[in-house]
Amino acid sequence: MATEQPFFQIDDLHVEIEENQILRGVDLSVKRGEIHAIMGPNGSGKSTLAHTLMGHPSYEATAGQVLYNGEDILERDPNDRAKLGIFLAFQYPLAIPGVSTLNFLRTSLKAVKQEEISAREFRRHLLDKMDMLKINREFAGRYLNDGFSGGEKKRMEILQMAVLEPQLAILDEIDSGLDIDAIRAVGEGISSIMHPDMSIVIITHYPRILHYVKPDYVHIMVDGEIRQSGGFELAEELEAKGYDVLLKEVMVASTQTQQA
Amino acid sequence: MSQSSVEQVPLTALQGVTAAAWEQISQACAEPAWVRDLRQEAWQAYVDTPMPTLQDEDWRRTDYRELALDDLLLYMPAGLDAASEADLPAALRSSLDSGDEWGGLAVQVNSEVVCTRLDESLRAQGVILAPLAEAVNAHPELVRPHLGQIVAPADGKFPALHGAFRAGGVFCYVPPDTAVELPIQMLNWMSAENIAVFPHVLLVADQGSQVTFVERYASQTLQAPAFSCPATEVVVKDGAQVRHVTIQDWGDHVIELGYQRLRVANDGQLHTIVAATGGKLVKNYVDNSFVGSGVEGFHRGFFFTDGVQHMDYKTVQDHLAPYSTSDLLIKGALRDRSRAVFTGVINVRKGSKRTDAYQENRNLLLSKRARSDSIPILEIDNDDVRCTHGSATGQVDLDELFYVMSHGLDKHSAARMLVEGFFNEVTQHAPLEGVRAQLAARIRQKMSGWQVED
Ligand SMILES: Nc1ncnc2c1ncn2[C@@H]1O[C@H](COP(=O)(O)OP(=O)(O)OP(=O)(O)O)[C@@H](O)[C@H]1O
Ligand SMILES: [Mg+2]
Numbered sequence: 001m002a003t004e005q006p007f008f009q010i011d012d013l014h015v016e017i018e019e020n021q022i023l024r025g026v027d028l029s030v031k032r033g034e035i036h037a038i039m040g041p042n043g044s045g046k047s048t049l050a051h052t053l054m055g056h057p058s059y060e061a062t063a064g065q066v067l068y069n070g071e072d073i074l075e076r077d078p079n080d081r082a083k084l085g086i087f088l089a090f091q092y093p094l095a096i097p098g099v100s101t102l103n104f105l106r107t108s109l110k111a112v113k114q115e116e117i118s119a120r121e122f123r124r125h126l127l128d129k130m131d132m133l134k135i136n137r138e139f140a141g142r143y144l145n146d147g148f149s150g151g152e153k154k155r156m157e158i159l160q161m162a163v164l165e166p167q168l169a170i171l172d173e174i175d176s177g178l179d180i181d182a183i184r185a186v187g188e189g190i191s192s193i194m195h196p197d198m199s200i201v202i203i204t205h206y207p208r209i210l211h212y213v214k215p216d217y218v219h220i221m222v223d224g225e226i227r228q229s230g231g232f233e234l235a236e237e238l239e240a241k242g243y244d245v246l247l248k249e250v251m252v253a254s255t256q257t258q259q260a
Numbered sequence: 261m262s263q264s265s266v267e268q269v270p271l272t273a274l275q276g277v278t279a280a281a282w283e284q285i286s287q288a289c290a291e292p293a294w295v296r297d298l299r300q301e302a303w304q305a306y307v308d309t310p311m312p313t314l315q316d317e318d319w320r321r322t323d324y325r326e327l328a329l330d331d332l333l334l335y336m337p338a339g340l341d342a343a344s345e346a347d348l349p350a351a352l353r354s355s356l357d358s359g360d361e362w363g364g365l366a367v368q369v370n371s372e373v374v375c376t377r378l379d380e381s382l383r384a385q386g387v388i389l390a391p392l393a394e395a396v397n398a399h400p401e402l403v404r405p406h407l408g409q410i411v412a413p414a415d416g417k418f419p420a421l422h423g424a425f426r427a428g429g430v431f432c433y434v435p436p437d438t439a440v441e442l443p444i445q446m447l448n449w450m451s452a453e454n455i456a457v458f459p460h461v462l463l464v465a466d467q468g469s470q471v472t473f474v475e476r477y478a479s480q481t482l483q484a485p486a487f488s489c490p491a492t493e494v495v496v497k498d499g500a501q502v503r504h505v506t507i508q509d510w511g512d513h514v515i516e517l518g519y520q521r522l523r524v525a526n527d528g529q530l531h532t533i534v535a536a537t538g539g540k541l542v543k544n545y546v547d548n549s550f551v552g553s554g555v556e557g558f559h560r561g562f563f564f565t566d567g568v569q570h571m572d573y574k575t576v577q578d579h580l581a582p583y584s585t586s587d588l589l590i591k592g593a594l595r596d597r598s599r600a601v602f603t604g605v606i607n608v609r610k611g612s613k614r615t616d617a618y619q620e621n622r623n624l625l626l627s628k629r630a631r632s633d634s635i636p637i638l639e640i641d642n643d644d645v646r647c648t649h650g651s652a653t654g655q656v657d658l659d660e661l662f663y664v665m666s667h668g669l670d671k672h673s674a675a676r677m678l679v680e681g682f683f684n685e686v687t688q689h690a691p692l693e694g695v696r697a698q699l700a701a702r703i704r705q706k707m708s709g710w711q712v713e714d
Binding site: 051054055056057058077078079081082083087088090093094096097098099104107108109111112143160164 | 658659660662663664665666667668669670671673674677678680681682683684685688
């Protein structure tokens, strides 16, 4: 697998929101089956990256490209990206009052797969996934995320991923706001959905979830760019030292290289 | 089958609101003296009441000057014979047939009630569903205390006009402690242009009874204007539970100035739904009047306007006694260049302690050229009450749109899903499955051709 061409590649991505430069040249290369973790201080641009990759209209890519299977997708609408197999689990999932979870996900699956699925068949499919993720079946009939607790919303995002079976899942702080047991449930849920052809970009502040969703690479984003990349040990190092110390070490190291 | 008509009067004599026309109608109806007196009082009130103008607070935002009363025929026969529902023209039948099972049905076409039907089992329980013209003779003791008393000529120029020219109408009575399992429906249909209709509902739910009543107003869209001036009087006696649904689906040529008052006595429960999608210019007044204590009032309403429709919707939660709760949510969506005005009044009268009243209005502007006003009016003559109100008007939320689109739906489908969801919060409360489906279908129809604007 290591010799394969990356199927997802971000080159020198610059992004503005309302004329504020947020991303300042992000590079990332993801092969099939890989898990990449992105960590970084608050406000460093992680969600901006996630939203841009999914095609949020408020985020303007001013330079760079995002290649998916070799094609630049930056001009594509979010729904086209979903059809290509990209999925975003939102840091702050939205509630859709008046639309049941069941109805929403069936409509969504039909749109993504571009094929009919009978109400009955879908119901069975959904309930299977709910059981697998240990989500109360009663949620199927409730309006999507309407009145759900923070943790419940996060679990619904994973349920959506399980139903839509994406090729590339971008998980934006899927573990924030979850209690310890829920982190395990969500983590195990993600790894049970994962398969060798699927790739994950997981954004998190804490290594805990990474014990379940073991990353091949860990990247640290600061001020809209990826400052440091490494293996799983980088996440643990970060946990032990914090951004301040770790990043100072990086600075010292790079200054030394420059001097040399 | 039952009929009420004034066919002996030449129709042209009934053009325009004149004393002569009123005289003719009144004589032709051949009503008992007390009913004739009601008409007389209403006519007098109409004559004495000035036409509302744009200077009147209630009419400031609704310019109805296109209503040319002088050009309209004030009485129009049904022009069809129907011994039962099966004989009705297809358009009427499909409007009536929501797929639900009905315990009783009444159909008025233009100025005449053409048929009424009531299940034998309900009749045996003492339930009455009859044309008003018959009921005033057959059941004066039940009708007289309420007819023209709940919605009275003193309520305004158009309630007075209604009282003077009322034609057709139904009376429905549910005896004490009787639960009517299957709902009762009244359809008001208009088949002609250049006419004015004055349909009437008088529903009396006696102590401890339960009933679901659906009023429907519909027509096809015709060229020339037509005018609807309906009144609904609902009496909910002690401990009775009434579910009342109004579906207004007139054609685009109809001007409506309508009045409803639902009066609830001690420990009564009133659950009302108003769904307004039709008409050209519509002004509706819905007054839920809690005269008893311990009442539970629940009102859900929606309107959906398009083209150049103008919808003016005023609700009153009138608390006249202590310990009652009322909960009201109105949702509106506006397309194209349509215009809506919602006025929500909460009135807590002196002595109505421990009132808990809630009012919320949410409007969705589906076009930049549409315009809506939301006017809350709180008149609270009391401490020890809780009144909450909220109102929000906005466009389709871009983050919600992005969320749905990121799940594979194109922009248009995503926006439609959001709008349908928006209305679902109201339509889900409609008490009948078939009616809910009809309302959902109507909403989809109203959205056809709509594109979310950038
Ligand atoms: N509409 C906007 N206008 C201006 N600045 C914005 C706007 N939206 C976000 N930002 C800024 O962009 C920066 C990056 O935000 P982003 O949400 O991507 O951070 P993050 O890394 O996901 O942070 P967190 O870890 O707290 O989730 C922040 O400084 C934020 O204030
Ligand atoms: Mg974030």
